[in-house]
Amino acid sequence: MERLDKAFSSCKLYTRSEIAKIIKQRRVTVNGEVVVKPEFKIDLSHDIVCVDGERIDFKKYAYIMLNKPYGVVSSTDDGRDTTVIDILPTEFKREGLFPVGRLDKDTVGLVILTDDGLSAHKRLSPKTHAEKVYYFEVADPVLNETAKEIEKGVLLKDGYLTKPCKVKLISDNSGEITLTEGKYHEIKRIFGAKGNKITYLKRIEFAGIKLDDNLKEGECRYLTEEEENLFIK
Ligand code: URA
Numbered sequence: 333m334e335r336l337d338k339a340f341s342s343c344k345l346y347t348r349s350e351i352a353k354i355i356k357q358r359r360v361t362v363n364g365e366v367v368v369k370p371e372f373k374i375d376l377s378h379d380i381v382c383v384d385g386e387r388i389d390f391k392k393y394a395y396i397m398l399n400k401p402y403g404v405v406s407s408t409d410d411g412r413d414t415t416v417i418d419i420l421p422t423e424f425k426r427e428g429l430f431p432v433g434r435l436d437k438d439t440v441g442l443v444i445l446t447d448d449g450l451s452a453h454k455r456l457s458p459k460t461h462a463e464k465v466y467y468f469e470v471a472d473p474v475l476n477e478t479a480k481e482i483e484k485g486v487l488l489k490d491g492y493l494t495k496p497c498k499v500k501l502i503s504d505n506s507g508e509i510t511l512t513e514g515k516y517h518e519i520k521r522i523f524g525a526k527g528n529k530i531t532y533l534k535r536i537e538f539a540g541i542k543l544d545d546n547l548k549e550g551e552c553r554y555l556t557e558e559e560e561n562l563f564i565k
Contacts, residue, residue, distance in 0.1 A: 336360070337370035339381070343390045345426075359384050393448035394426050395560050397541070400443045401549040406431040416443055419550055432456060433464075433514055433538070441466075441535035442543040444555070444563065451564040455539055461512040465537035466519055471529040473504035478526050482509070486522045494522055508536070539563060 340351040351370070358366050361382045362374055374381060381388045398416055400406060405413045408430050416431050428447035433456055435443055446452055455462050479499040486494045498510040509519060520530045536543045540562040547553060555563060 333373040333375055335370065336362070336367060336372045336374055336381070339374055339376060339390050340388075342392050343388065345388065354383055361385075393446060393451075394424070394429065395448070395555040395563055396420070396424055396429070396445040396552050397544060397547065397555055397559070398431075398443045398445060398552040399543060399547040399549050400435055400440055402438055402440050405437050406434045406443055413437065416445060420445070420552060424552055424554075435535055436517065436520075436533070439466075439533040439535065440549060441533075442538050442541070443535070444538060444541065445552075446563075448564070455563060456514075458513060460539075462539035463510050463512055463537065464514060464535060464539075465508055465510045467502075467506070467508055467532075467534045467536050468519060468523075468530055469506045469532035470523055471505070471531055472527075474499075474501060474507065474526075474528065476501065478528075479507070482522055482526065486525050488515075488521050488525055494518065 336355065337351050340346055341348060346354065354360055355368060355370050358368060360367050362372065362379050364380075376390050381390070398420070400416055401419070403414070404416055404419060406416050408415060408417050417425075417429060420429070426447060429445050430447070430452070432444045432446060432452045435441065454460060479501055482499050483497055485496055488494065492515065494515070495511070495513045497512070499507060500509075501507040509522075511518060515521075519533060523530050541555065541559045544553065
């Protein structure tokens with residue numbers, strides 16, 4: 333059981349003064365009854381709380397899957413470019429949201445946005461080896477032998493040896509690559525070191541969470557409970 337005003341403040345939809353105001357204005361109902369006491373105790377797992385008749389989702393954190401379009405940057409604030417936060421529909425916007433990890437401006441696909449800093453930090457930590465799967469297309473054919481070399485690790489121009497990864501060729505010029513690390517421009521630099529060039533890159537999976545095929549570029553949805561568990565585990 334939790335105080336009504338406390339439950340409201342943890343869902344971050346309203347400021348403290350707004351919460352006091354909407355309760356006082358008799359706009360809040362619990363299971364259909366108007367409640368005017370901020371200290372009224374509610375059970376978050378059963379009680380239905382509405383403001384102006386609209387049901388409130390009291391989840392502490394939001395976990396959103398976005399299919400990032402081309403040309404959008406995965407940061408919270410950018411003076412020049414459109415960010416993943418800018419393109420979120422209003423109903424998904426919430427204070428403190430940020431993208432978990434980065435995709436290049438010209439990479440498309442799965443970006444998870446959350447305001448749960450701790451879980452995001454855990455998912456991104458090199459220690460957890462979260463797998464990131466990308467579909468790629470390249471300018472020149474990739475030989476099986478080259479794919480095997482990439483899997484073992486590639487020495488990049490700056491002297492960094494990439495961690496072992498998985499490469500599955502789909503055609504001469506396309507395939508899927510699974511990384512457990514995320515160095516700057518890593519896939520582009522891996523193929524660059526092999527004399528090839530990425531022409532299209534799409535993240536299709538992150539930490540076991542697959543990009544929903546039904547999401548068009550620029551569209552988003554909340555993670556399902558199962559996906560949330562993969563993210564926060
Ligand atoms: N590797 C890249 O080169 N770019 C990305 O956006 C992600 C991985």
